[in-house]
Amino acid sequence: MKVAKRFALALAVVFAAAGIAAAAETVKIGVYLPITGGNAVGGQLELDGVNLAHKQYPEVDGKKIELVVVDNKSDKVEAANAVKRLIEREKVCAIIGTYGSSLAMAGGEVAEKAGVPMVGTSCTNPLVTQGKKYVFRVCFIDPFQGAGAANFAVTELKAKTAAMLIEVTEDYSVGLGNFFKQNFVKLGGEVVSVMNYQKGDQDFTAQLTEIISKNPDVLYIPANFAEGAIIMRQARELGATFSILGGDAMDNPEMVSIGGDSVEGFSYTSFAYSPNMPEKLMSDIQKQFTKQWREAYPDKDPAALTGCGYDAYLLIYNAIKNAKSTDPEKITAAIAATKDMPGVTGTTTINATHDAEKPIGIIRVENGKQVFHAIVDAPAK
Incomplete structure (x- = not known):
């Protein structure tokens, strides 16, 4: 009996040791994205990209990568x-997320205090990384996006006057709107009306009626794709004929489904990737990504947001590989040192403020399809 007990105890020790060894050979990367709530569609698109990258690169330095996904709702x-749980309970060495600048700011504060690197996906507000050692992003920032949109409005849309419709409870919308306004005025344009709405609003008749009375050449809507599509539909129903221009949050296939004919001719700034962009503009990694996506999801197109999720995973993967360590401090240093990393949304260089220097794309709705129109280079360094 004693021999049996000793054998069982020895076996338990062996299994426990094996479990510890297995855990040591696993690299945990956290992901916090909006899978439910108002930003769920964008969050799911980015999660699809993260998952595809994980499928392509499931191991680093012989260690299996485990993704721990938490819904930030x-x-x-x-x-x-969500970030607190990933750090304290799941013991992740790095974090991906998130769609939505406000959400990224909230999560980033927690990651910063804990000293765990976080890579934002499509959170473009400058405040996300401002003053942060451990927070980065793979997307361009709104000062550049707003400048690009203003330049497009003046040079291609020939706009001399503009109106704006801003979602005042969303940092992204307020910030991007301000950057567009500053640059449009700097280029000689006049902003004739700035109207506001709140998240979840469905009726924009009052604001649009006021805007139409000002007869602007262009209406700028730094809106979520669903609200933006409704705004465009109601604007056209009210007889608006001006051009409408938006930002990267409009980059969603559902936008055309919701807006119908009303979104025809709409242009927006986005990340420099689209599955239908001219092949001569596509890099090798963009071609590879598109092929992999078609094989994994033959019934739906990838979006630029999907590329953001993919690139965020790649940035952390490469950092761990280059650092030859899962220590958060070493991963942080490797991310900060990233230069010219090929990605789906363009070549990424992390600058001194932890933002990605990369190009932006202009996408237009033509014949009911979102067509890649042009690439705008990043500002000179």
């Missing part, structure tokens, strides 16, 4: 709690 408090 499109809520700032939940975003902070």
Whole structure:
């Protein structure tokens, strides 16, 4: 009996040791994205990209990568709690996320205090990385996006006057709107009307009626794709004939489905990738990504947001590989040192403010399809 007990105890020790060894051979990367709530569609698109990258690169330095995904529910408090859980309970060495600048700011504060690197996906507000050592992003920032949109409005749309419709409870919309306004005025344009709405609004008749009375050449809407599509539909129903221009949050296939004919001719700034962009503009990694996506999801197109998720994973993967370590401090240093990393949304260089220097794309709706129109280079260094 004693021999049996000793054998069982020895066996338990062996199994425990094997479990510890297995855990040591696993690299945990956290992901916090809005899978439910108002930003769920964008969050899911990015998660698809993260998952595809994980499928292509499941191991680093012989260690299996485990993704721990937590839904931030499109809520700032939940975003902070999600990051806290990933760090304290799941013991991740790095974090991907998130769609939505407000959510990224909330989660970033937690990651910063804990000293765990976080890579934002499509959170373009400058405040996301401002003053942060451990927070980075793979997307361009709104000062550049706003400048690009203003330049497009003046040079290609020939706009001399502009109106704006801003979602005042969303940092992304307010910030991007301000950058567009500053640059449009700097280029000689006049902003004749700035109207506001709040998240979840469905009726924009009052604001649009006021805007139409000002007869602008272009209406700028730094909106979420669903609200933006409704705004365009109601604008056309009210007889608006001006051009409409938006930002990267409009980059979603559902936008055309919701807006119908009303979105025809709409242009927006986005990340420099589209599955239908001219092949001569596509890099090798963009071609590879598109092929892999078609094989994995033959019934739907990838979006630029999908590329953001993919690139965020690649940035952390390469950092771990280059650092030859899962220590958060070493991963942080390797991310900060990233130069000219090929990605789906363009070549990424992390600058001194931890933002990605990369080009932006202009996409237009033509004959009911989102067509890649042009690439605008990043500002000179």
